[in-house]
Amino acid sequence: MSGIGAMRLKPTHQEEDAMITRQIGQSGISVNAIGLGCMGLSEFYGPATETAEAIALLQGAVDAGVNHFDTAQLYGMGANERLLGEAFKDRRDRVVIATKFGPTRDRETGALTGVDGSEDNMRAAIEESLRFLQTDHVDIYYLHRMDQSRPIEETVGAMAKLVAEGKVRALGLSEASAETLKRANAVHPISALQSEYSLFSRDIEDGPLPAVREIGATLVAYSPLGRGFLTGRFTRENRPQNDYRSGAYQPRYGDEAYEANLALVEEVKTIAEALKASPAQVALAWVLGRGEHVVTIPGTTKRSNLDGNLGAAGLTITSAQIARLEGLAARVRGARYPETGMRNINV
Ligand code: ATR
Numbered sequence: 015m016s017g018i019g020a021m022r023l024k025p026t027h028q029e030e031d032a033m034i035t036r037q038i039g040q041s042g043i044s045v046n047a048i049g050l051g052c053m054g055l056s057e058f059y060g061p062a063t064e065t066a067e068a069i070a071l072l073q074g075a076v077d078a079g080v081n082h083f084d085t086a087q088l089y090g091m092g093a094n095e096r097l098l099g100e101a102f103k104d105r106r107d108r109v110v111i112a113t114k115f116g117p118t119r120d121r122e123t124g125a126l127t128g129v130d131g132s133e134d135n136m137r138a139a140i141e142e143s144l145r146f147l148q149t150d151h152v153d154i155y156y157l158h159r160m161d162q163s164r165p166i167e168e169t170v171g172a173m174a175k176l177v178a179e180g181k182v183r184a185l186g187l188s189e190a191s192a193e194t195l196k197r198a199n200a201v202h203p204i205s206a207l208q209s210e211y212s213l214f215s216r217d218i219e220d221g222p223l224p225a226v227r228e229i230g231a232t233l234v235a236y237s238p239l240g241r242g243f244l245t246g247r248f249t250r251e252n253r254p255q256n257d258y259r260s261g262a263y264q265p266r267y268g269d270e271a272y273e274a275n276l277a278l279v280e281e282v283k284t285i286a287e288a289l290k291a292s293p294a295q296v297a298l299a300w301v302l303g304r305g306e307h308v309v310t311i312p313g314t315t316k317r318s319n320l321d322g323n324l325g326a327a328g329l330t331i332t333s334a335q336i337a338r339l340e341g342l343a344a345r346v347r348g349a350r351y352p353e354t355g356m357r358n359i360n361v
Contacts, residue, residue: 033079034302034327036309038110039205039231041184043153045110047302048324049082050075051236051313055097056090059242060257063315065097072101074317076108078324084208084234084311085147086114086158087139091124092146099148106149112206112234113147114158114188115139129358131161131169140181154206156186159358166190166198174202186234191360192225199229209360211235211308213244213282213297214266214275215350216343222360227307235301235310240266243275244297245319246283250276263355265348274347281342285335291326294319298326300339 034047176182186206259267286293
């Protein structure tokens with residue numbers, strides 16, 4: 015394990031050295047390679063974290079050396095951005111804030127209704143995000159899913175205006191294909207692709223990830239822990255309940271796939287034991303080992319898990335262990351999302 019105690023407020027010098035700093039494309043923005051995905055504080059993985067507790071987690075993360083915080087208009091329909099606003103309003107210069115727009119929701123039911131990459135929608139979204147985040151600029155602004163009803167050039171052209179106006183520092187796309195990434199990059203430099211990437215999800219290696227390298231961008235790997243699967247926290251008896259992993263939204267957690275995928279996690283656990291590390295640390299160290307053009311944003315609502323995850327920066331995995339880990343993805347059962355969600359992936 016990392017040896018970073020949950021109760022400690024400040025990292026020691028030795029632990030600070032274990033932090034890895036990487037660049038977000040050619041934007042000039044540097045981040046701690048292990049940032050924080052904030053979605054779970056507001057929805058999807060069970061009930062929202064109580065506000066004071068969530069703010070304490072976010073502020074504690076900054077004290078622990080994290081500077082990359084990822085949110086979206088979608089998460090909690092503004093509630094997640096509001097948390098970041100409250101937490102960081104008096105320490106804005108110490109954090110890199112990334113947010114996203116595009117997907118639309120029914121304000122009453124929360125149901126996803128589509129993706130709107132129009133300039134009108136973008137302008138409404140950025141103004142709301144800036145207000146909720148209590149800031150005058152967003153560091154990384156993403157199109158969260160591609161709007162397949164209009165050319166990417168139109169949306170990125172509009173996003174580029176936000177850079178010119180000083181409201182946004184760098185642009186990103188989430189779950190875009192290699193071709194979309196390159197077309198977008200021809201309009202304005204795309205600094206980041208944010209896509210799912212983990213020991214369980216390596217499909218982007220077929221196109222998007224090489225394209226990230228080619229255009230000089232950075233991959234921001236989300237769900238690096240397989241939405242919790244790769245941490246070893248789930249068992250046959252202890253399945254996620256009352257959150258979106260327990261329904262039809264996450265095929266890998268469904269009845270058809272769950273136990274087969276649990277068996278794969280056992281292999282991660284075995285390697286973790288040999289390294290005296292946690293399975294989560296092994297999963298994160300593998301992602302970071304893919305190269306300087308990759309950073310990650312594991313999600314957690316708990317300080318103890320955050321501290322453990324940061325310890326992955328100091329972990330070295332042998333090439334024999336890497337070879338064993340790399341066999342896992344092809345054996346994972348179930349798609350990343352149900353069919354409707356997959357239609358918006360790598361497009
Ligand atoms: P996402 O990017 O969608 O947030 P992820 O980073 O792959 O997904 O995984 C997030 C999940 O892993 C959350 O359910 C988180 O739960 P907590 O809020 O309870 O921490 C869980 N998780 C993160 N780090 C963990 C750790 N070190 N040990 C156990 N569970 C962890």
